[in-house]
Amino acid sequence: MSESNMNLNNNFWINMDKYIQTLQNNPFNLMMFILDITIVLFVLVKVFKIVKDSRAWQLLKGILLLIAIMAVSSICHLYILNYILTSLMTYGVVFVVLFQPELRRVLEQLGSNKIARFFGFDKDFATKTKEDIYKVAIAASELAKDKTGALIVIERDIKIKDIISTGIIMDAEISPQLLVNIFTPKTPLHDGAVVISGGRITASACMLPLANDNDIARELGTRHRAAIGISKESDAIAIVVSEETGKISIAKDGTLIADVKEDTLKKILIKNIIRKEKNETAHEIKKNLKKL
DSSP: OHHHHHHHHHHHHHHHHHHHHHHHHOHHHHHHHHHHHHHHHHHHHHHHHHHTTSHHHHHHHHHHHHHHHHHHHHHTTOHHHHHHHHHHHHTHHHHHHHHHHHHHHHHHHHTSTHHHHHTTOOTTHHHHHHHHHHHHHHHHHHHHHTTOOEEEEEOOSSOOHHHHTTSEEEEEEOOHHHHHHHTSTTSTTOSSEEEEETTEEEEEEEOOOOOOGGGSOTTSOHHHHHHHHHHHHSSOEEEEEOTTTOOEEEEETTEEEEEEOHHHHHHHHHHHHOOOSTHHHHHHHHHHHHHO
């Protein structure tokens, strides 16, 4: 295996040397090479702008990280790891077809800022997020008392810019008063979902993907179906207040937790959003890898 890798590396550099000599001897080829590089860079910049802060960007970062690890394993002669990663990239299409949901979640986790938290960064993350959680819980409780329908989505590591773009951009500080005011009936922004991202109310009146009828009880309405839908397509957590019953529900990982009180809501959000233990990220990634 090592001789094969060495031969491939030697052939690569020999071909590169020949190609560079060809460019030096032929000005037209050099111009075409510059044009080729320019087009590729232009396309990459456009793609970056399109997928930045979206779920596709998290997936792309995960793939790029795997490629980087594969390159390092080749340089450091880690032949077993390199063989596994090379095979994974070679037969990646088969893996995506057979294990698409689980594989996507693993790659998204690899490309998310969970890695930074795993190594102990974002020192103020827990304190600031806990304050925001309390504000959201207070707002949900107030809305429930008046039986005012509401749908609040809290973005986590997987970005949902495509969802945010469907609503009205706000970029406002989180406050219970503002959240209650947004969902007041007959106001311009009360329909749709509020998205909280990066500790701020990013947008309101956002449209969410609906879960299939098989995933939800028939007696539950569109808000609950939308909450389950976004929680299945990303790692976001959705909070629903029913206008019929005034009960609060939470959607997470495609599962609906119904009829929770304010204290329970706070505990669930803190448990699932704030990461105090460094090994939690590693545990989640290992768990998803086992599914493969």
